[in-house]
Amino acid sequence: MNAILRRGACPALSLPMQTGDGLLVRLSPLSGGVTPAALVGLCGSARRHGNGIMEVTQRGSIQIRGLTPASARQLAGEVNALGIAVRSGVPVETGPLAGIDPDEVADPRPLAEAIRAALESAGLLGRLGPKVTVIVDGGGRVAMDALLADVKLTAVQANGEPLWRMSVGGDASATRALGFVGQTEAIVAAVRVLEAVAELGLHARARDLDHSSLNRIIGTLVREDQEGPASIRSILARQPLLGIHTLANGSSALSVALPFGSMPADAIAELARQAVELGAIEIRPAPRRAMLVLGLSPDAGSLLQGSAVKLGFVTDAGDPRLHVVACPGRPACGSGLVETRTLAEGFARQYASLFDGSVTVHVSGCAKGCAHPGTATLTLVGDNNGVGLVANGTARSRPVGYIAAEDISGAFERIAALVEKERRSNETAAACLTRISMLAAQTFTTQEQD
Numbered sequence: 040m041n042a043i044l045r046r047g048a049c050p051a052l053s054l055p056m057q058t059g060d061g062l063l064v065r066l067s068p069l070s071g072g073v074t075p076a077a078l079v080g081l082c083g084s085a086r087r088h089g090n091g092i093m094e095v096t097q098r099g100s101i102q103i104r105g106l107t108p109a110s111a112r113q114l115a116g117e118v119n120a121l122g123i124a125v126r127s128g129v130p131v132e133t134g135p136l137a138g139i140d141p142d143e144v145a146d147p148r149p150l151a152e153a154i155r156a157a158l159e160s161a162g163l164l165g166r167l168g169p170k171v172t173v174i175v176d177g178g179g180r181v182a183m184d185a186l187l188a189d190v191k192l193t194a195v196q197a198n199g200e201p202l203w204r205m206s207v208g209g210d211a212s213a214t215r216a217l218g219f220v221g222q223t224e225a226i227v228a229a230v231r232v233l234e235a236v237a238e239l240g241l242h243a244r245a246r247d248l249d250h251s252s253l254n255r256i257i258g259t260l261v262r263e264d265q266e267g268p269a270s271i272r273s274i275l276a277r278q279p280l281l282g283i284h285t286l287a288n289g290s291s292a293l294s295v296a297l298p299f300g301s302m303p304a305d306a307i308a309e310l311a312r313q314a315v316e317l318g319a320i321e322i323r324p325a326p327r328r329a330m331l332v333l334g335l336s337p338d339a340g341s342l343l344q345g346s347a348v349k350l351g352f353v354t355d356a357g358d359p360r361l362h363v364v365a366c367p368g369r370p371a372c373g374s375g376l377v378e379t380r381t382l383a384e385g386f387a388r389q390y391a392s393l394f395d396g397s398v399t400v401h402v403s404g405c406a407k408g409c410a411h412p413g414t415a416t417l418t419l420v421g422d423n424n425g426v427g428l429v430a431n432g433t434a435r436s437r438p439v440g441y442i443a444a445e446d447i448s449g450a451f452e453r454i455a456a457l458v459e460k461e462r463r464s465n466e467t468a469a470a471c472l473t474r475i476s477m478l479a480a481q482t483f484t485t486q487e488q489d
């Protein structure tokens with residue numbers, strides 16, 4: 040290890056990032072997953088060298104925090120000794136069920152591998168910013184639609200043959216669909232788009248390319264996007280990730296999520312130990328802060344699911360904790376000004392009715408906002424004035440009001456009661472909270488920061 044990254048870059052195992060909670064590393068297994076025994080070992084390393092809490096990110100990478108330069112070096116050595124090969128270079132991501140999903144239109148792994156090799160041959164590895172990403176989605180039951188990607192290729196059945204629907208620069212709601220490509224054209228098109236991004240510099244992303252540039256670069260490679268309704272149908276038909284899945288080889292996989300994106304390393308290790316006893320062969324970190332246990336029988340899947348509930352994992356797609364993000368906070372993080380997980384647990388448990396799918400709540404131990412740099416419907420942020428409330432902003436935004444941590448439960452109750460009273464028919468909870476945010480701020484507190 041010879042450097043420490045600034046915030047905003049991608050903290051590889053060999054290049055940790057400085058946070059308010061010491062150094063952070065992020066790792067993605069090269070093969071997609073690790074053996075359950077290796078995960079037990081990794082949890083032990085995280086406990087010995089980090090703050091004892093492990094995270095799975097929204098994109099499905101493992102994060103370990105609270106490291107020092109010396110302990111980060113030791114962790115890297117132990118990961119190596121555990122036989123966990125980690126991904127490097129431009130991320131070319133596939134879904135966690137890639138190649139074993141009975142519903143996928145095409146196995147995305149060969150195309151992903153060919154794109155990785157082509158990007159390397161084109162000399163692009165050092166010329167792209169650290170967040171530039173390609174997603175190759177086999178079109179199966181685990182949707183990758185919500186994830187941002189510079190280039191996204193999604194398999195669809197078009198006129199009886201699998202093709203790749205190509206888009207650039209966003210997630211499903213903010214993407215530019217370019218049309219269809221075959222496998223060979225997909226490789227060339229991905230390289231050309233990323234070469235054009237590299238020309239713009241290390242801070243550029245594919246969203247910076249205008250329409251006429253894209254047309255000039257890949258216009259001859261793509262076929263017209265005439266299959267919109269079919270591809271939209273395939274997206275809508277996909278199932279939520281959580282639960283027990285029957286795979287193409289007849290075995291079962293259990294998918295669980297980490298509440299608030301993190302769990303004590305000991306709880307993850309215990310799940311992995313039980314997975315070993317039940318015959319699991321692999322555990323894959325997965326998008327939306329989940330983990331997928333592979334190689335189970337249906338009965339073993341049910342048994343492990345019961346254990347996961349007892350250990351505190353999220354196993355039900357209706358669990359409100361899926362819509363709350365919290366950093367480790369106090370006492371795990373030295374910069375934490377509030378006990379984030381206690382607040383987050385209380386909020387999700389007491390106000391489940393708020394979580395109609397439209398609301399995201401972020402509980403941050405301080406203004407650094409490590410767990411969720413983006414905007415949330417409500418952000419509760421630890422501050423020397425108490426807990427700050429931010430509506431439709433980030434942990435760094437100016438709070439509209441403050442309250443003492445010990446009074447927070449009553450404040451939540453007032454906000455929930457207000458939403459119940461003010462919510463119009465056909466209005467989402469998020470839209471209602473946005474509309475009444477100033478009212479909510481008044482019920483939350485009467486204090487104002489200078």
Ligand code: SF4
Binds near residue numbers: 060410
């Ligand atoms: S946001 Fe949370 S994890 Fe990050 S430094 Fe602040 S308290 Fe620590």
